[in-house]
Amino acid sequence: MKKIFYLISKRQRILYEVIPFIALIILSKYFVHRFSLEFISLNSIFSGIIGANVFLMGFLLNGVLSDYKESEKLPGELSAMIATMSDEMEIMCRSKKSQIPLEAMKHLLLLSLSIRDWFFKREETDSVLRRITSLNGYFLSFEPLTQANFIARLKQEQNSLRKLIIRIHTIRETSFISSGYFIASTTTILLVLGLIFSKIEPFYESYFFVSVVSYLLIYLIFLIKDLDNPFGYSEDISSEDVSLKPLDDVINDIGARISDISAIINHSNSAEVKAQTSAKKTIRPVKARQK
Known part of the structure; x- marks a missing residue:
C-alpha cells in the first residue's frame, strides 16, 4: 500500500511543484489589481506570443519524448x-x-x-x-x-x-536542450509577468485566464526539464524515470x-x-x- 501511495505521489510531483507558483501568481494578480497597477492591454500580439511559446515548448517536448522513448x-x-x-x-x-x-x-x-x-x-x-x-x-x-x-x-x-x-x-x-529550454523559460516568465499586469475585464475572469495559462506554461517547463534526464533516480525532484x-x-x-x-x-x-x-x-x- 505504501508503495502505491509512493508511486502516486511520485507521478504527481510536478503538480505539487507547480501549485505554489500558481498560488503566488494569483496572489500577485490580486495585489496588482487592488493597487491599480495593471497597465498592459490584451491584444492579438500578446495572444500570438503565448501561442508561439506553446509551440516552442511543444517542439522541445517532442524532442525530449523521442529521446525518452529511446532511453526506455x-x-x-x-x-x-x-x-x-x-x-x-x-x-x-x-x-x-x-x-x-x-x-x-x-x-x-x-x-x-x-x-x-x-x-x-x-x-x-x-x-x-x-x-x-x-x-x-x-x-x-x-x-x-x-x-x-x-x-x-x-x-x-x-x-x-x-x-x-x-x-x-x-x-x-x-542536457541536449539547454538553449531552447532557456528561451522557453525566459519567455514564460515574461508572459506570466505580462498576465499579472494585464487588464482583463471583468476582474474575476482574469483569475481564471491567468491561472490556467500560467499553469500550462509552467507545467510544460517542469515536464520538459524532467524528461530531459530519464535516469534521474538520485534526484528527489525527478518523477518521470525509466x-x-x-x-x-x-x-x-x-x-x-x-x-x-x-x-x-x-x-x-x-x-x-x-x-x-x-x-x-x-x-x-x-x-x-x-x-
Whole structure:
C-alpha cells in the first residue's frame, strides 16, 4: 500500500511543484489589481506570443519524448546482455562442473548490483567500467573449458555492455536542450509577468485566464526539464524515470542460478570424494595380499 501511495505521489510531483507558483501568481494578480497597477492591454500580439511559446515548448517536448522513448529500451538491453553472459557461464558450470564459471557468475552478480547502484549515483562510472574490464581474467580461465567462439561471444557482450554504460552516462550527464529550454523559460516568465499586469475585464475572469495559462506554461517547463534526464533516480525532484525492473529481474535470476549451480557442483564434488575414498579402500587389501 505504501508503495502505491509512493508511486502516486511520485507521478504527481510536478503538480505539487507547480501549485505554489500558481498560488503566488494569483496572489500577485490580486495585489496588482487592488493597487491599480495593471497597465498592459490584451491584444492579438500578446495572444500570438503565448501561442508561439506553446509551440516552442511543444517542439522541445517532442524532442525530449523521442529521446525518452529511446532511453526506455536501454535498461532492457543492458539486462539482456548480462543475462546472455550468465547463460554462457551456466552452460560451462553444468557441463564441466567447474568452480571457475561459478566464480565468474558471482562476479557478474556483483557487477549487476554495482550497475544498479550506479543508476542511483551511489557508484562512479569508472568503478563500473573497471568491473566490466575485470571479466577478462575469467574469460582467460575459460580457455581450457570451452571453445574459442563461446569466449568470443562473451567478449562481444562485454564490449556491448561497456558501450551501453558509456551511452547512458552521456545521456544522464548531458542536457541536449539547454538553449531552447532557456528561451522557453525566459519567455514564460515574461508572459506570466505580462498576465499579472494585464487588464482583463471583468476582474474575476482574469483569475481564471491567468491561472490556467500560467499553469500550462509552467507545467510544460517542469515536464520538459524532467524528461530531459530519464535516469534521474538520485534526484528527489525527478518523477518521470525509466523503469529498472528488467535489471532487478536479472539480478534475482542470477542469484537463483548461482544457488542452484552451487548445489549441483557441491553434490558432484562430494560424489567424487566418496568414489575416490571407496576406491582407496578396495585398493589397499589388494596391495596387502600382494605382499
